Amino acid sequence: MTTSVKNEFSVSVLLVIVWLAVVGLIYLFVLSMAKDGFGKNMERVNQQVEAGLQARIKPVMTLEDITAGSSASANTAPVMVITSASASKSADQLYAGACLACHDTGAAGAPKLGDSAAWQSRAAMGVNALVATVVSGKGAMPPNGGSAYSEMELRSVVEYMLNQAGL
Numbered sequence: 001m002t003t004s005v006k007n008e009f010s011v012s013v014l015l016v017i018v019w020l021a022v023v024g025l026i027y028l029f030v031l032s033m034a035k036d037g038f039g040k041n042m043e044r045v046n047q048q049v050e051a052g053l054q055a056r057i058k059p060v061m062t063l064e065d066i067t068a069g070s071s072a073s074a075n076t077a078p079v080m081v082i083t084s085a086s087a088s089k090s091a092d093q094l095y096a097g098a099c100l101a102c103h104d105t106g107a108a109g110a111p112k113l114g115d116s117a118a119w120q121s122r123a124a125m126g127v128n129a130l131v132a133t134v135v136s137g138k139g140a141m142p143p144n145g146g147s148a149y150s151e152m153e154l155r156s157v158v159e160y161m162l163n164q165a166g167l
């Protein structure tokens, strides 16, 4: 081999090595970029999953909420008690909530509120029987008068209706 050929050979070997190095670096660079982006995405997804989970397992109310709520409202309103909302309603409110629509208008032959003639014969059956009739429904009146009232509540409304008829 002549010296010039040897030189030419080592130059091309060097070029190949440099080329490989550059390609390798670019490859590593792209790889690290991709990995970075992927990592960030995963982080975001994890955060979302975590946030969703926290929201779902969050207690509806904590002891702090309850104590804070009661002390905050202590001067203004009583702490809400956990009972059915209608339990504290008076008979006339219950009446207005579910019975008024028919019994104020006399719709479908409903005995009207305060119509003593219409209630006279019914009152004779006694409150118990009337409550039982309301519970099971009668004629155009659906069971429970179409309400979700308890029998106790229905009784108070029936008594209210009889009172209004002067009975």
Ligand code: HEC
Binding pocket: 095, 098, 099, 100, 101, 102, 103, 107, 108, 109, 110, 111, 122, 129, 130, 131, 133, 134, 138, 139, 140, 141, 142, 144, 145, 146, 147, 149, 154, 157, 158, 161
């Ligand atoms: C959809 C209309 C309607 C609603 C709502 C309704 N009623 Fe009536 N109610 C009637 C009709 C109609 C009658 C008469 C039924 C008959 O005599 O055939 C009646 C009859 C009654 C009677 C007399 C029952 C008897 O033996 O004759 C009572 C008591 C009564 N209703 C109570 C209530 C109460 C309490 C509510 C509310 C919780 C209520 N009603 C809601 C239509 C209604």
